[in-house]
Amino acid sequence: MLLHDLGKYRGIVAAITLFLVLDTCVLALNYFVSKEIQQETESVNLAGRQGMLTQKLLKSLYELQDDLAVNLDVTENFQEFADTFGLFDVTLVALKEGGMVPVTDINDTEMIEVKPVNSEAAMQSVDAGLQLWQQYREILGPIISNGSKQVSLLDIHESIATVKETNATLLKFMNDLTRYMEQQANEKTQMLQYVEAAAVLAAILNFFVIMFIFVGRLKKNDEELELAQKENSEILSTVKEGLFLLDQELIIGSQYSRELVNIFGREDLDGKKLAVLLKDMVSDSELQLSEDYIGLLFKEHVNENLIQSLNPLKQIEVNLLSSSGLFETKYLSFQFNRVRVNKLVSHVLVTVMDRTIEVELERELEEAKTKAKGEVDSLVSILSIEKSAFIDFLDKASDGINLINEELKSSNQDHQAYMAKVVQFQRIIHSIKGDAAALEVSPVEKKTHEMEDVLTEIKNSDEISGNSFLPFTVKLDELFSQIGSLRLLSEQIANINDQHSDIQPAATPNMQSFSEINTLVKRVAEDENKMVNLVTQGLDSHHVPPAYIRKVREVAVQLVRNAVVHGIEEPNKRVELGKSPQGTVKALFQQKEDGNYSLIIVDDGAGLSVNRIKRHALKNDLVSEQDIEKMSNAEILNLIFQPGFSTASDVSMHAGRGVGLDVIKQSVVEAGGKMKLSYKQNKGCRFEIILPGKITTTTKTYNETEQNIGVEQV
């Protein structure tokens, strides 16, 4: 490990290394100096021995002299004399120049190494000693080399004289040498002590430096850590999100934000599995999905940004116990992010946000938008719908609402009767919805759809009572005001149009207008339980001149609807009559050779029934019983063009409301047109409307043009 890799521990490692180096140096120094001191001590001993040897040399000379005087065998004493001389000589030379010296005596094989003396004073002593010793060598050397047999008393006398004279001086030199060398050794010992003391001091200093710097640093670290922890906990107690960490085992970490406690209403999250937190909020399968999803974040190969859309907890609706002890619905959003340590994912940071307020606001905004859009849609639809068709729709809707209202007022009914009412209401509401859809009045369509849902709920309930209709009544009231405001809107628009009557209404979405007939037939047939095939020809903006588009559409819609409701029989009836169960209604538009236009609506239904027309005319007080007896069939048939005539046997939303052929008739005569009606019992009915090829703008009154209506029975 390199020093720069050690980070904050670099200092302490350097300090310890320094300590070890210092220690090693002191030990090495100690070793070498001690060794030197040991050597020097030996040298000191040798120098001391030299002093002793000078005395021994004199003594051996005396003993030799004594032996010679009495003629004793001198061999032994001579040998000792020679040995002493030799040992002194070797040692002195070694002290001057360095070399090996026997340990005990000259014959000893064990040698010690002697280094030359190096202090000035010692060298002077050695040199002085050597100078003096040179005399000894000159006098004693030849005696020794002659051997014990040749030695004479005279020689010894002379030797003793010389030695005796200089011996004290030589001894003094040797003692000086010893003293100087001892001094030097002592100095070294002292130096060693100083060095050791210094080393100990350095070590202690080093220790304190380490203590001071590192304890200081540790303390600083602790303070920083404490501060960081304080900041951490401040952050965790103030952030607006629930924050916590999850490890690979999906266990919640020890630190989490205060808000998390607020959101979940529980404190004991530390060390718990995530499942414990979520188990009452999400289903088991969602929990499993969430755990698998978090598992992905621990997989390095997965791109964190490319799995966000899979987060099962992106927004969940939960019911949580609030501080007030009540359960409340919250919308929580969970976010998961990787936490990396040394480039590896170690934890997942979970951010929990309470999005309840946003979700509710979004919802309100959405509702407001829908409402605003509804109003705009209404306006747009009113603008694009034929006024008469729209008024027709509004009238029908109002009639339906009134009918339902009447029905709701009657009380004291049993389940069965209520059930019948629900079915009736369903039919009426469905019919309004169908019309609203065909005219694209979406707010009404939406409202009626809601009402159908409410009715289905009532129908499915075990026991229906008057109270069951309460929610329906509320919706009915809402529908009523919707229709009311639409009527107001249409009247206002009508006023604007009247004031600007020179502006022709845009003759635009005519393909759509004509295609609406198809939708209408389909829906009406479905509601009337009939099977109808509509065939159209020439009903498009290519064939119909722009000025007639509104009129043609208005008339065609009305007549086609009448054909389906009144003309075409129910499939069973048709089969009985030997017809195909599916009826056919044809709507054909063309320009005739004379330049006039013709719109023909033909059906293969029941045709007209004079008796039924009679009955209805009487029932609706259109004509008195007396008068009707006098009327011809043609006159009776003409009654169907009277305002308020209706032939539908029951009140349905597609017929039976007294608005029909009279409106068409007026519309046709306004344009200067003619209308022909022919029929054959059980074979069908044919309306032909002739519109002038030269388009007139003059409006003829109803009465003036009455003769333009022709009815014939074929």
Place this chain on the structure above:
Amino acid sequence: MKLLIVDDSNIIRRKIRRSNKVGDLEVVGSACNGLEAVELVKQTQPDLITMDLTMPEMDGIESIEKILEVKPDTRILVVSALADKATAIRALTIGARGFICKPFTEDELNDAFEQLLEDI
């Protein structure tokens, strides 16, 4: 950078092929089922794969397993509907790198490719 497109809908295949980011890549092929995909991986050794999960013959999960056996460093982007999160998560667990849900915008697809190519 070689791209293989695996999807049983030719509309989706075309949409991916025509996106901007894919313009910088070399489309080495497209497969409409898992068996074809594995064969094409063997032949073309693509670096990137966009992978549908519900396909005839061999489903996405099995295909991913086989493809990663053939070429373990292939970067697979799962392109699938959100309806079955569990299968998508499974696909990622066994080695796919990312997920975008159908229907996707061109921007979403471009971003996804950018993310996928980030550390190459």
